[in-house]
Structure formats: structure tokens, C-alpha cells
Amino acid sequence: MKKQGQKTQQPPRLATKLFFWFCGSAMVEDLYGDMEEIYLSNVASHGKSKANRIFWKQVLSLLLSYALKARKTNAAPSYRASSLSPALLYNFFKVSFRTLIRHRSFSAINIIGLSLGMSICLLSITMFHSIQRFDQFHLNKDRLYTINTLVINNQVNDKFATTAPLVHDQLKEYSNQIEEVVGVNDGFSGDVIINQNTLPISGMYVPPEFLKIFTFPLIAGNATTALAQPFSIILTKKTALRIFGHTNVIGNNLEVGNKGIFQITGLMEDIPGPSHMQFQSLVSYNTLHALEPQLNKRFQDYRFYTNSYTYLLMKENSDPESLREPLNQIAQKISNEDETITLNLQPVTNIATGENINYSIGPSFDQVSMAFFVLLTLLILTPACFNYANLSLARSLKRAKEIGMRKVVGGGRRDIFIQFIFETLIITTIALFGAIYVFTLIREEYLAMLAGANSIDLTITPQVFLSFLGFSIFTSLLAGVIPATYFAKMKAIVSLKGGGKAGVLFKTKLRNGLTVFQFCLSTFFIFGAIAMFSQYQHSMNYDKGFDEKGKVILPLHNIDPEIISHEYSKFPEVKKLAFSSGIPGTRSHDEVWVQMNDFADSVAVHQMFVNNDFLELMDFQIEQGHLFVEELNQDEEFQIIVNHTFIKSMGKDMENIMGQQFKVRGGLSARVIGVIDDFNHLPVMKAIQPFFFRYDPSKFSIATLKVHTQNVFETANKFEATWESLNDLTPYEFTFLEDKLNAIYQSLKEPIKIFGFLSFLAVSISCLGLLGMVVFTMENKIKEIGIRKVMGASSNQLTHLLSKGFLKLMLIAVIITIPLAFFFFQFMLERIVFYNSPLGILEIATSVFILAVLGGTTVFSQTIRAAKLNPVDNLRYE
Numbered sequence: 001m002k003k004q005g006q007k008t009q010q011p012p013r014l015a016t017k018l019f020f021w022f023c024g025s026a027m028v029e030d031l032y033g034d035m036e037e038i039y040l041s042n043v044a045s046h047g048k049s050k051a052n053r054i055f056w057k058q059v060l061s062l063l064l065s066y067a068l069k070a071r072k073t074n075a076a077p078s079y080r081a082s083s084l085s086p087a088l089l090y091n092f093f094k095v096s097f098r099t100l101i102r103h104r105s106f107s108a109i110n111i112i113g114l115s116l117g118m119s120i121c122l123l124s125i126t127m128f129h130s131i132q133r134f135d136q137f138h139l140n141k142d143r144l145y146t147i148n149t150l151v152i153n154n155q156v157n158d159k160f161a162t163t164a165p166l167v168h169d170q171l172k173e174y175s176n177q178i179e180e181v182v183g184v185n186d187g188f189s190g191d192v193i194i195n196q197n198t199l200p201i202s203g204m205y206v207p208p209e210f211l212k213i214f215t216f217p218l219i220a221g222n223a224t225t226a227l228a229q230p231f232s233i234i235l236t237k238k239t240a241l242r243i244f245g246h247t248n249v250i251g252n253n254l255e256v257g258n259k260g261i262f263q264i265t266g267l268m269e270d271i272p273g274p275s276h277m278q279f280q281s282l283v284s285y286n287t288l289h290a291l292e293p294q295l296n297k298r299f300q301d302y303r304f305y306t307n308s309y310t311y312l313l314m315k316e317n318s319d320p321e322s323l324r325e326p327l328n329q330i331a332q333k334i335s336n337e338d339e340t341i342t343l344n345l346q347p348v349t350n351i352a353t354g355e356n357i358n359y360s361i362g363p364s365f366d367q368v369s370m371a372f373f374v375l376l377t378l379l380i381l382t383p384a385c386f387n388y389a390n391l392s393l394a395r396s397l398k399r400a401k402e403i404g405m406r407k408v409v410g411g412g413r414r415d416i417f418i419q420f421i422f423e424t425l426i427i428t429t430i431a432l433f434g435a436i437y438v439f440t441l442i443r444e445e446y447l448a449m450l451a452g453a454n455s456i457d458l459t460i461t462p463q464v465f466l467s468f469l470g471f472s473i474f475t476s477l478l479a480g481v482i483p484a485t486y487f488a489k490m491k492a493i494v495s496l497k498g499g500g501k502a503g504v505l506f507k508t509k510l511r512n513g514l515t516v517f518q519f520c521l522s523t524f525f526i527f528g529a530i531a532m533f534s535q536y537q538h539s540m541n542y543d544k545g546f547d548e549k550g551k552v553i554l555p556l557h558n559i560d561p562e563i564i565s566h567e568y569s570k571f572p573e574v575k576k577l578a579f580s581s582g583i584p585g586t587r588s589h590d591e592v593w594v595q596m597n598d599f600a601d602s603v604a605v606h607q608m609f610v611n612n613d614f615l616e617l618m619d620f621q622i623e624q625g626h627l628f629v630e631e632l633n634q635d636e637e638f639q640i641i642v643n644h645t646f647i648k649s650m651g652k653d654m655e656n657i658m659g660q661q662f663k664v665r666g667g668l669s670a671r672v673i674g675v676i677d678d679f680n681h682l683p684v685m686k687a688i689q690p691f692f693f694r695y696d697p698s699k700f701s702i703a704t705l706k707v708h709t710q711n712v713f714e715t716a717n718k719f720e721a722t723w724e725s726l727n728d729l730t731p732y733e734f735t736f737l738e739d740k741l742n743a744i745y746q747s748l749k750e751p752i753k754i755f756g757f758l759s760f761l762a763v764s765i766s767c768l769g770l771l772g773m774v775v776f777t778m779e780n781k782i783k784e785i786g787i788r789k790v791m792g793a794s795s796n797q798l799t800h801l802l803s804k805g806f807l808k809l810m811l812i813a814v815i816i817t818i819p820l821a822f823f824f825f826q827f828m829l830e831r832i833v834f835y836n837s838p839l840g841i842l843e844i845a846t847s848v849f850i851l852a853v854l855g856g857t858t859v860f861s862q863t864i865r866a867a868k869l870n871p872v873d874n875l876r877y878e
Contacts, residue, residue, distance in 0.1 A: 115434030117384030203281030221266030276362030387769030392483035424480030538837035545679025625674030
């Protein structure tokens with residue numbers, strides 16, 4: 001007889017596994033049984049530590065014994081050697097399919113949950129394939145490189161995709177390694193003037209060698225000479241059709257705003273594949289010098305790298321590392337005591353997938369962002385896999401005899417494992433087609449939220465579909481490995497007796513842990529969506545420091561402001577009209593470098609050109625000084641009205657700022673004539689920067705109308721009719737300033753949509769799993785419910801008894817997740833939005849309430865139904 005407590009003692013697991021692995025198919029159960037009895041006896045007499053040492057000694061002795069060697073020699077061939085025969089695989093398929101049909105409800109829960117979880121993963125798979133195709137259409141793709149600039153000084157430590165023109169000029173000296181060096185400037189933009197009407201156009205200034213190193217084929221024109229002369233332009237096919245309505249455009253002239261008249265010397269196919277370059281036209285690089293002769297001097301300035309990019313084509317069999325030393329030498333030449341410059345090579349094919357750096361010429365999908373997105377998708381997939389594991393473990397008692405019979409007739413652990421993985425594979429394959437359907441529904445909405453979406457193609461190609469199949473196999477392993485391993489370890493005798501009751505405690509803890517994890521994820525995503533929505537509402541209603549109500553924005557498109565003022569002032573709805581070069585609260589204004597004197601450091605200052613009417617219309621209050629003297633000559637010195645941040649950045653105070661003069665890069669002087677309070681000239685995501693207003697009517701590009709109307713549509717129609725009489729080619733843009741500003745905060749709506757959708761998926765999957773567990777629990781407790789009801793238990797008591805376990809798991813999930821989610825999203829919001837709204841009890845209470853409603857509805861819908869059943873029917877059922 002074993003003493004009390006001996007039955008819980010087990011021999012060392014590692015020694016046991018080593019013994020059975022070495023014995024293989026030999027019959028050694030009797031030997032192991034004897035060793036186990038001796039082990040238990042030694043535990044009782046000598047203690048566990050010494051018993052373990054004796055057991056290890058016995059195992060090692062047997063491994064070297066003749067008796068064991070003879071048993072292995074005489075052992076019959078294992079049936080498992082041929083266990084993966086086609087007949088057995090067919091049997092696995094047949095049994096698995098019958099099991100799915102027999103348990104329809106559980107199969108449906110698993111398939112729906114996996115479909116939802118897999119659908120978001122399919123987005124990341126197609127996204128990965130699309131990004132990998134960027135710039136792959138270039139014939140010289142393996143030899144194409146760009147150069148990045150790392151700038152380190154006392155103000156910045158940033159990496160830029162741009163380089164100074166001086167760099168690519170000096171690189172031309174290294175012809176032994178480099179076949180071609182091309183400088184590109186993406187600053188071309190303007191309005192095409194057609195019959196006194198305008199259409200916007202954008203593009204890049206490039207030299208003739210651009211078409212040699214990049215594969216952008218021409219439909220018409222000579223690639224060698226098309227960009228040789230100043231004011232030569234090549235249009236894409238799509239742009240030519242938009243402007244002229246046809247493609248027979250070679251030799252035509254094109255008037256572009258105040259840049260002059262260009263001759264169309266080439267017509268090119270639309271960009272043939274995903275590319276980091278997106279343009280409507282290519283303009284000869286010589287045009288840049290002709291338009292702004294003073295740029296020739298700035299091109300020699302190492303700091304002039306805005307809009308300027310350097311590409312090079314390495315010679316065949318030339319090692320890119322051979323340029324490391326030349327690049328270091330050039331960088332040393334342009335570095336100084338205050339600023340250190342480093343130049344780095346980057347393959348063109350890696351631009352889209354590389355790090356997200358400043359002034360990138362196109363969309364960038366850096367590895368960190370992609371890894372974060374993949375992590376999110378796996379977090380959604382994991383609960384679906386846990387659902388499958390949970391429900392499979394819960395049904396283990398009902399499948400115990402099936403497993404026992406398979407083991408009795410010769411099935412080994414591997415066979416049982418493969419059978420349940422095969423069953424999981426069938427479910428995930430069915431779920432894959434459901435996931436593809438969900439993927440097609442959410443694909444367009446996902447692209448709408450994505451920057452650079454016009455370059456992304458999420459079409460399901462044969463290669464992508466093969467990746468989907470591989471992903472379904474991965475999912476089947478992820479979902480099925482826990483139940484398959486558990487079932488494979490079940491002993492035949494225990495299974496036939498009623499199935500693994502020794503492991504009930506382990507299964508219960510594991511299932512509860514998986515359920516808590518699912519609801520932790522659901523709570524996290526729900527809280528995230530609510531936090532983002534709260535911040536969005538805060539940003540929309542934030543006091544930006546100016547009056548945005550009832551203002552209509554009208555881009556001038558090169559129409560004389562006096563004409564606009566004359567025509568629109570006739571409408572009684574227009575109470576006031578003003579002009580500016582940008583829109584406050586947006587990024588539509590530029591920067592200028594300002595210094596106190598020749599020896600002081602320069603400070604980047606945001607500026608906007610406005611007239612006095614604009615300041616009054618937007619309700620800017622002059623705290624000191626006065627408005628602009630609009631008649632004053634400002635050729636050498638111009639007037640500025642500054643904000644408080646400007647005063648602080650210049651080391652001044654309110655008492656002595658008036659009349660102060662500042663140097664502006666370019667040789668001009670600025671004199672302070674007024675002071676206004678700080679306002680959000682940038683979106684609220686950014687901190688308020690040094691800023692001033694200037695007066696220069698030649699810079700006006702926006703008309704702002706203060707409108708009071710009872711019928712917006714009627715007023716818009718009248719405004720549009722007037723616009724068409726002035727410019728019938730450019731569409732009229734009737735935009736309220738409020739709508740314009742709200743559109744900027746759409747970037748905050750994207751995380752709301754993302755977290756909202758992820759919350760929907762996580763909660764749906766979690767509730768499906770919870771529903772399955774509740775239904776299964778009710779089925780197993782049907783007799784207990786009947787007996788309790790016969791003994792006098794009320795429906796309310798039974799509902800409470802059946803529900804409290806599941807509700808407790810949800811409560812644990814809330815307690816774990818809410819503090820983590822609170823600090824995580826507070827941390828993130830502080831870095832996304834400068835003027836953010838602190839999270840509080842409202843967001844916490846709303847998250848808990850939503851989870852309680854959804855989870856509680858799932859639980860009570862089944863427990864109330866089970867509690868109200870007739871006990872006679874329950875007992876008869878059993």
C-alpha cells in the first residue's frame with residue numbers, strides 16, 4: 001500500500017522521457033513499473049532527493065544493459081512508422097468532418113471567430129507584398145542608390161532624405177565607381193493657365209540623365225533631349241488628358257502661373273508600378289536656375305538641402321562600400337564647428353521599407369511601424385486561437401473514449417497529435433474563405449486611412465493567395481497545438497474510464513487564464529478607441545485663439561484679389577472680406593530664419609502675409625502697437641506683428657519689444673509694430689512656435705469671407721456662379737473654415753477607426769468564445785440545474801450561480817487592464833497631441849460599461865434561458 005501523499009510523487013520527468021525515448025517501440029512497461037515502485041519506496045524511506053538520484057542511476061544502468069538491448073532487437077515494427085498513409089489521412093479527414101457536423105454550434109463559433117481574427121492579418125500580408133514591390137520595376141534597381149543627410153548640432157539631431165546640390169556635384173568626380181549622378185528637386189508646383197482658367201500641377205525638376213537611370217518610359221519625345229533645355233516639361237499620360245483632353249501634346253506650350261511658359265517635349269506613361277516617386281510632370285533642371293538665378297549661390301551652401309535629392313547609378317560590379325570614404329570626405333568638407341554632417345547611402349528599393357526620415361520624397365512604411373501593425377493583427381488573432389483551444393479542452397471529456405480507443409488499437413501520441421492538428425486545419429481552411437470575404441469588405445476603408453494609399457495595391461494575386469494558405473496552416477498550428485498536445489498525452493486507460501479527471505484543475509485554470517487574456521485585450525482596445533475619441537472631441541472644440549465661426553475660405557488661383565473683393569462684396573451675405581497667404585490653424589504658412597543681429601543665432605519663425613481686414617475678421621486683438629500701415633514702402637524693411645512666443649525666443653520682454661528690428665535671411669530687416677497673444681497657428685497637435693504677421697499683397701493666395709446666411713446651399717450656388725464667370729476651368733471650392741480645420745483633425749479619426757475596428761473584432765471574438773463556454777457549461781450542468789430547481793432553487797438564484805464565475809473573470813480582466821491602458825494611452829496622447837485632453841474617470845467608466853454590457857448580455861442570454869427550463873425536461877434529458 002502507498003502511504004498518504006505518495007501517489008502525488010512522480011519520478012524525475014527528464015529521466016522518464018530519456019528512458020522511453022531510448023527504448024523506442026520496445027515493451028518496457030514492466031521495467032518502468034518496477035522502477036516506479038522502488039522509487040516510491042525510496043521516497044518514503046530516504047526522502048525525495050535521494051530517491052531521485054537512485055532512479056537516475058537505475059535508468060542509466062538499464063540504458064547500457066543487455067536485457068534492454070535484447071528487447072529493442074526483438075521489438076515488433078511500430079505501426080506508427082506508416083501512420084501517415086493516405087488511408088489514415090483520409091480517415092482523419094472523415095472523422096474531423098463528422099465531428100464538425102455533429103457539433104455545429106461549436107464549429108460555427110470557431111469558424112466565425114477565426115474568420116474575424118484572420119481577416120485583419122490578411123491586411124498585413126497583402127500590405128507586406130505590396131510594399132515589397134515598391135521600385136522593383138526599374139531595370140537598374142540593384143544599382144540605384146540615394147544619399148541621406150544626418151545633421152547634428154546644438155538644436156537638432158535629425159536625418160534627412162535630402163542633400164545639398166553641392167554633394168551631387170562633387171560626387172561626379174568619382175566616375176570609377178559611379179556611372180551617373182542625378183540631382184532632383186521636387187519643388188515644382190503651380191497652376192496651369194488654359195484660356196484664362198487654371199488647373200493645379202506638380203512635379204520635379206530633373207536633368208536628362210534622370211530618364212537614363214530610372215525606368216519611366218516615354219510614349220512620345222526623345223528621352224535624351226527632352227529635358228536638355230530650360231522650360232522643357234514632360235507630362236504623364238493622365239496629366240495630359242486632364243489638361244488637354246487628349247495625348248497629342250508634343251510641341252504645345254503650357255503656361256504655369258508666374259513661372260512662365262513651358263514647352264511640352266515629352267509624354268510618358270503613367271508610373272508603371274508602386275514607386276516612392278509620385279509626380280504629374282518632369283521639368284528640366286536648368287529651369288530651376290533660370291527661374292531663380294540667386295539659387296546658383298545657394299546651391300553652393302551646404303545648408304541648402306530642402307527639396308533637393310541625390311540619386312546615383314553605381315557601375316556594374318562596383319561595391320557601394322567603396323563610396324564610404326568619398327562620402328566621409330565630402331561630409332567633412334561641409335561640416336563645421338557648430339554642425340556635423342554625415343552622408344549615407346540607401347538603396348532605392350529600400351526607401352519605402354526604410355526608416356521614416358524628414359523630407360522623404362514619398363510614402364515610407366518603416367519596419368517599426370509595420371512590426372507594430374503586425375503585432376496588433378496577431379493580438380487580434382490570438383483570442384480566436386484561444387477560443388478554439390478553450391472549447392476543445394472543454395469538450396475533452398466527451399472525446400476521451402474516442403482517444404482511448406485509438407490508442408488501444410495502436411495509435412501513438414504523434415497520431416493523436418496529427419489527427420487534432422488535421423481537424424484544426426480543416427476549420428482554419430474554412431475560416432480562411434470567411435476571412436477573405438471580410439478582408440474584401442474592409443480593404444477600401446483601410447486604404448482610406450493609410451497615408452500614401454494611392455501607391456498601395458491590396459489585390460489578391462496568386463502569390464498573395466499562396467501566402468494566405470501558408471498563413472492558414474500557421475493559424476491551425478497556433479490554435480491547435482494546445483488541445484492536440486493535451487489529447488496526445490492522455491493515457492488510454494484513463495481515457496476509457498472517463499477521461500482525464502486528474503487534469504481537470506489544470507484545464508480549468510488554463511481555460512480561465514485564456515478567457516481573462518481575451519477580455520484584457522478587448523478592454524484595452526475599447527479604452528483606446530474611447531481615449532482617441534475623447535481627444536478628437538477635445539481638439540475639435542479647443543479654443544485656438546481666433547474666431548473660426550461663419551468664415552468661408554476661397555483660394556484665389558492667381559485671380560487678382562481686387563477682382564475677388566469687387567465681385568463678392570456685392571453679396572449681402574458677405575459681411576466682411578479679407579486676404580491672406582495661408583489659413584490659421586493649418587500648416588499652410590512658411591518659415592523664415594530671423595536673428596537679432598549679425599552675431600546672434602538664427603531662429604525659425606512661422607510667418608503669414610495678411611491685410612488689416614484679416615486681423616479684424618479673425619478677431620485678433622492687438623495687445624500693443626497698431627495695425628499695418630499698408631501704404632508704407634516695405635522693400636528694405638517690413639512691418640511685423642509678433643506673438644508672445646516670438647518675444648520669448650528672441651530673449652525680449654513685452655516692455656521693450658516695440659520698434660525692435662530683426663535681420664531676416666535674404667538681407668531684409670523686420671520691425672515690430674504690434675503684439676498679439678499666442679494662438680494656434682499650427683494644428684493643436686503641435687506646440688505654438690515663434691510667429692509673426694506680415695503685409696504683402698503680392699503673396700495673397702486665400703480670400704476669407706465672413707458670411708451670414710440662412711440658406712447655405714443657395715449662397716454656395718451664387719458664389720459658384722460668380723466664380724465660374726471668373727474661372728470656369730478650376731472647380732469652385734466652397735469651404736467653411738471650421739470644416740477646413742476639422743479636416744486637419746481627421747488624422748485623429750484614423751486611430752479612432754483603427755481602435756474601434758480592432759475593439760469590434762476583439763470583443764466579438766471574446767464574446768463568441770464566452771458564448772461557447774457558457775453554452776458548453778450549461779449543457780454539462782443540465783442535470784445539476786434540474787436537481788437544484790426541484791430542491792427549491794429559484795431562477796434568479798440559478799442565474800446568479802451559473803453567471804458569477806464568468807463575470808468574475810471579466811472583473812479580473814478589467815482590474816488588470818484598465819491601469820495599464822490608462823497609462824499607455826495617456827503616454828501616447830502626450831506625444832501625438834501637444835494640447836491634449838487628460839484622460840479621466842469618464843473614459844474608464846465608459847470602457848467598463850461597454851464591456852459589462854456586451855459580456856453580461858452574452859452570459860445572461862444563456863444562463864437565464866437555462867435557469868428557466870423545466871426541471872422535468874432537464875432530468876429526462878439526462
